[in-house]
Amino acid sequence: MSTERLIVQEVAPRDGLQIEPSWVETTDKIALIDELSALGFSRIEAGSFVSPKAVPMLRDGEAVFQGIARRPGVTYVALVPNLKGAQRALAAGADELNLVLSASQTHNRANMRMSCEQSLASFAEVVQLAKGQAVSLNGTVATTFGCPFEGRIDEGWVFELVQRYLALGMTGITLADTTGMANPRQVARIVRQVLELIPASALTLHFHNTRGLGLCNVLAAYEAGARRFDAALGGLGGCPFAPGASGNICTEDLVNLCVETGVETGIDLERLIALSRTLPALLGHDTPGQLAKAGRNCDLHPPPAATG
Numbered sequence: 001m002s003t004e005r006l007i008v009q010e011v012a013p014r015d016g017l018q019i020e021p022s023w024v025e026t027t028d029k030i031a032l033i034d035e036l037s038a039l040g041f042s043r044i045e046a047g048s049f050v051s052p053k054a055v056p057m058l059r060d061g062e063a064v065f066q067g068i069a070r071r072p073g074v075t076y077v078a079l080v081p082n083l084k085g086a087q088r089a090l091a092a093g094a095d096e097l098n099l100v101l102s103a104s105q106t107h108n109r110a111n112m113r114m115s116c117e118q119s120l121a122s123f124a125e126v127v128q129l130a131k132g133q134a135v136s137l138n139g140t141v142a143t144t145f146g147c148p149f150e151g152r153i154d155e156g157w158v159f160e161l162v163q164r165y166l167a168l169g170m171t172g173i174t175l176a177d178t179t180g181m182a183n184p185r186q187v188a189r190i191v192r193q194v195l196e197l198i199p200a201s202a203l204t205l206h207f208h209n210t211r212g213l214g215l216c217n218v219l220a221a222y223e224a225g226a227r228r229f230d231a232a233l234g235g236l237g238g239c240p241f242a243p244g245a246s247g248n249i250c251t252e253d254l255v256n257l258c259v260e261t262g263v264e265t266g267i268d269l270e271r272l273i274a275l276s277r278t279l280p281a282l283l284g285h286d287t288p289g290q291l292a293k294a295g296r297n298c299d300l301h302p303p304p305a306a307t308g
Contacts, residue, residue, distance in 0.1 A: 003262045006258055026067065027067075042266070099138070148179050179210055180214065182213065185220070204226075207249045214249035215254065236288075252291045273292055
């Protein structure tokens, strides 16, 4: 296995929190992002600028972006669905705009309320807005590996969407397994083909652990040449417009995998675990991640007392 550095983009403040049923205070969101910034993350998806009716948990995007303590070397990303969202994100000081469409027409209409062609046309307006500004653009292809409404997605269509994103002027591409339908062989095949179009530094993989294959898919993508992955602290998250979409791959579980296999991430795992263990008190429920519960392999326990 290669040991080249793996970049983790932390998405808990956006994807992780978006479906939480109980309101998380703006000050708590800011504190969470600041804690993550201090742990060694170079990229954090700090929020989104979508309709507050669609995703009420993230309606305070401006206040969050304006309240965080910016650290040098950290890119603070905002998800935006359209021109209005992009205008809000730029005014709030986002470093990167993440634009999302689905490879599934059905899911795109459910999520964005437009066809894929309409989404691409709206993104062209965002590209024009961003010209000359100190902001980068990332294009996400949701349901790359499968859709709960349509099933498997034609891979040729995925590659076409990637090419159209690049033609628009996107500098980064994310392939998203929105509902955890990917398998390792499929992942490796698609990653290799996309890496013929863009360098590894421009590609992000976004996996959900819905069917327990999240970290398996990370390994497959990494071995195929991918080097950047989305993950959420505690394994939080899910898509409000996709049935059965459980949490993202868990950040501390992913970083632990890297530690155990000799892959550098630059992230302080001990402090990451400690931060994850604060989530149940913040959210009012347990989280899916495993490492925060079990501890690391090196966390030894005293043997049981001898019995007479």
